[in-house]
Amino acid sequence: MKVGIIGATGYGGLELIRFLHNHQEVEQIDLFTSSEEGVVFSSKFGHLINIADTPLQKIDYDALEQFDVVFTSTPSGVTSELLPPLIGKGPKLIDLSGDFRLKDLASYEQWYGKKAAPAEAIAKSVYGLTEWNAENVRHAPLIANPGCYPTAVLLSLLPLLKNRLIDPSFLVVDAKSGISGAGNKPSQATHYSEANDNFSIYKTNTHQHIPEIEQAISMFAGIDATISFNTHLVPMTRGILSTAYAPVMPGVTEAQLVACLQEKYEKQPFVRIISDANGLATNRVKGSNYCDIFVKVDSRTNRATIVSVIDNLVKGAAGQAIQNMNVQFDLPQTTGLDVVPLFI
């Protein structure tokens, strides 16, 4: 397979390279740029010396059409214009940005503050939450790869919502992310001296992943939910932990919640249901494509605490993108992704 990456200099792009380098079906990886044509990639990223010494290439539709897959890992507002001409022209398109996730154009424009992609392009895209949408992913010309927070939140909540085990009318999701989620562009909030040894909340009640989560709950669980959702910045590089709170439905037990999750994910290689909360932490999935989920019912409140962790750059971005590619090419989902989490 011949793979192209647009936006390789971002953290999502770098992770694509890291995993595709060890993907046995990938023979060629070309890197494209809108602004740094000719720059040898490893001269920008020392860790890739001897690994990715190729020059960045100019984005060229004719060239891109020759690829089997094109990944785009760009800021929002780029692929909405860039990708539509390529849809159906040859390569499978897998977009890691948010530009094709929301089916409702007005919602995109409200939450992202940018012009939405053309309606016909959005109509052709498929939301790539692999464990929930593999059949559609298989045949789609364009994958809207899920956001990092939605991946962690949805994988843990969807089975419980779909099976009506928790009450969607009071659903609170309190999410925390490592700082790599903010991307590679320096800013005051991500300046080491101000981010180190510091914990903060950001985008209170206004994160653009809210409509994405609610759309997927509607799509996969058939429920219209309005969630409370907040995001926090953790002084670490990688990892997301989501803590969700919801009343359990009358008569539902903790054992039923656990069983529901286990059953749903029994054959999914990257989702693990954890029985001991001491085993749940972002470092247990670090560098890997795993999503670990833990659920507990508080008998005092009769509410469930539903916790999940992912590596935001892997299952929350590049890893899931490659998982979707594997589905599209009828490869085992674990191809190129079967790595052991780093832990430390």
Next chain:
Amino acid sequence: MKVGIIGATGYGGLELIRFLHNHQEVEQIDLFTSSEEGVVFSSKFGHLINIADTPLQKIDYDALEQFDVVFTSTPSGVTSELLPPLIGKGPKLIDLSGDFRLKDLASYEQWYGKKAAPAEAIAKSVYGLTEWNAENVRHAPLIANPGCYPTAVLLSLLPLLKNRLIDPSFLVVDAKSGISGAGNKPSQATHYSEANDNFSIYKTNTHQHIPEIEQAISMFAGIDATISFNTHLVPMTRGILSTAYAPVMPGVTEAQLVACLQEKYEKQPFVRIISDANGLATNRVKGSNYCDIFVKVDSRTNRATIVSVIDNLVKGAAGQAIQNMNVQFDLPQTTGLDVVPLFI
């Protein structure tokens, strides 16, 4: 004033020394130990060379009775036995442990898994949440200094609950703490290589600060609330951030919530109501006795997000303890505590 500290080797004790060193009314600080008699304190803690070169002294009731104040900063289960004989014998007693906080002995024994202090001793103790209980603190022989989480949670929620602006029937508190909250005793969970670059949940629904928070809501707001409460470990040394979620009462606006908080804390030197969430972060209060509070109403859900930050070792422990001492001795609350947060 002559001050004694029992448990000076813990992080709460070290912070007591740090602030009392610059307290203009304190002339003498003696350090007591149950196990390291004679050890020169600065030989254990290099940062205190030339500052606290005194030897640790054996705990001796006759000696302790000569002090104006005795702070105890020991693990739970110690002062329940140690302090009762000293109550009313001379020194004001300020206990930083959890042993005298819960009025209900059975509750203590259930949540702490230890034998409670004698009922008559607990009856004499006063819960030292300074901004809410200064009058009782002033005359109490024994102060039960609040826990770190309860301080952050209560200061932000109590005004809103007392004034019936938020609905206590669905109150979710998602709290996050720096690792110093776990104390100075090494363990696997606090081993650098396993805690660094890692975020985890712990004591899901079972933290011993839950009954303390509920008791104080009953005591100061007159409401019986059963809260959802979870705690997380943040890879940083100091700081707590609490994110709480509650429906706002019908017709209540965000402006009313803000005004309620501002009014309550207008004359309190250590509580700041923050209008811009970008200014809210644990490093904004680091090393200081401040509690910063931010509130926002999500118009989509009509729920309030109530966020507060403290330094867990200062306002959450040693700083509030000294603030209580100042109240007891009719000193300005800021005496010895008027330091600028470190920020970085």
Next chain:
Amino acid sequence: MKVGIIGATGYGGLELIRFLHNHQEVEQIDLFTSSEEGVVFSSKFGHLINIADTPLQKIDYDALEQFDVVFTSTPSGVTSELLPPLIGKGPKLIDLSGDFRLKDLASYEQWYGKKAAPAEAIAKSVYGLTEWNAENVRHAPLIANPGCYPTAVLLSLLPLLKNRLIDPSFLVVDAKSGISGAGNKPSQATHYSEANDNFSIYKTNTHQHIPEIEQAISMFAGIDATISFNTHLVPMTRGILSTAYAPVMPGVTEAQLVACLQEKYEKQPFVRIISDANGLATNRVKGSNYCDIFVKVDSRTNRATIVSVIDNLVKGAAGQAIQNMNVQFDLPQTTGLDVVPLFI
């Protein structure tokens, strides 16, 4: 005293505010800016709400002449033009930048790559390494406050060099700094995700503090030394540790090195000679004006290892600047600086 600060938004400036806030002789602190006139300072720095709510003022020579002291904490190349007109006009000037440190203009222009300050202005400036130059500091109109690395290096090496106990012909200084030394301006190298959990060398053999160190060795020890000097970036916010290596002179013992250091600094409140290397670490001086020094002779090589630590923002910048101010106004050197290190 009435104090003005130019460059208050930098980390050095913020530390000046932190300490001057608790300086009993300082009644007024005004903040000046070249570009943000009118901005309320605490709206930029949330930790200073209720502490520094004053607006930034335009730099105005007539106004500045009314102050007792003016601190400048600006990037290099600013005060070389800004300060000369103010010299001798009223306020004591204390410059935290490198613009007046090097007596040799050509050397400044070579190492800094900028135009040097006028020769006559440089001639009036005094190098403010307090423990070595207090008499000259006392009467100087303009203090060139030492750099962070030079402070750590010089305090540890000067006594040994001056007394000819170590051999300057092979002097290696390997220095490490927390990231706040790079200032508050975001960059790729200080972007959290790339600086966290990472250690690197920078400016190999070319740091602009090299000529400053060599000039001071000449000035205070009477020796022309050419040192090997390198600097490294440590994933922490504050702190410098310098490890120096030099042959000991024939017949000189470790005890003589220790005695020499102890004697020199016996009456200096901010320098501590540490006897146990386990007590030497940057967190032992964190947030304080201390410099801790440890020396050991390796009998295998007959070379001395000379280690020192400071807080780069305090003894390496704002703290030493205030110490110099205290000297100039005949105050005890510890005024406003007598704080206990944070340790954790």
Next chain:
Amino acid sequence: MKVGIIGATGYGGLELIRFLHNHQEVEQIDLFTSSEEGVVFSSKFGHLINIADTPLQKIDYDALEQFDVVFTSTPSGVTSELLPPLIGKGPKLIDLSGDFRLKDLASYEQWYGKKAAPAEAIAKSVYGLTEWNAENVRHAPLIANPGCYPTAVLLSLLPLLKNRLIDPSFLVVDAKSGISGAGNKPSQATHYSEANDNFSIYKTNTHQHIPEIEQAISMFAGIDATISFNTHLVPMTRGILSTAYAPVMPGVTEAQLVACLQEKYEKQPFVRIISDANGLATNRVKGSNYCDIFVKVDSRTNRATIVSVIDNLVKGAAGQAIQNMNVQFDLPQTTGLDVVPLFI
């Protein structure tokens, strides 16, 4: 291949599992323990759920003899007794501890403070610095896998010393390590709150890797050197950076140093000579088996600065051990080790 690991619960052991899991020639990995027989490995290490769910087995010589390779990753003083009976009995033995590295028993006992392994066992062991000793490694029954610091130091210095380009009579090596080098056992020095945001020196002039480095300089470069060597603790989990200083020999240029390194390592897959110091940092090799080297001559002192970085747990432990296994079984050295560094 059938592989056994003794000491799998240490960080070296966990890294062996991480890499061997993806080693195409390894079919079975069994884990052995002296004290936790029957414990399911993934119940201790949550990141290995679904990956290493096998129970720990009792150490049994008969069983071990059936393996192709046995790795030992235990504290010093264990394999000196454990391994001798197994030498030559079937499995290749690869010891990650220091017990078989020093050929001089007295030296081991002096620096380690423990009884040395039997002389005849040591005589059969081969020092596994792969790039320098592959031929001997190929045929050895027992590999003494190099220490983490020696690997970083030797790979960078040996070519220059062997070719007499730098002067060994004044060789200073200032090394810095992430905290995982201290192992997985909690202690005060590695307690998060005391190690975070802190930098310290340890084992001044007395680290047990000193004789290992000097022995290897003698062995591979034919030079008797006595080095100055110090080690520092960096607040990060993984990574070593070594900064070495040595006079260059008369007439030798920087270009010659660079050429010497390039030539030596031209065909070695895991050593990269870096031309731009900005590309040199521990995160450039994080999680991988690379060693990156940078050299620069300071024209002011005519001394070379020689810098190298490795991941202490990979090239400094488990990675090099597997590299040695690959050599022994005539596999490409990169088998199972061809991973891209994480960078962030």
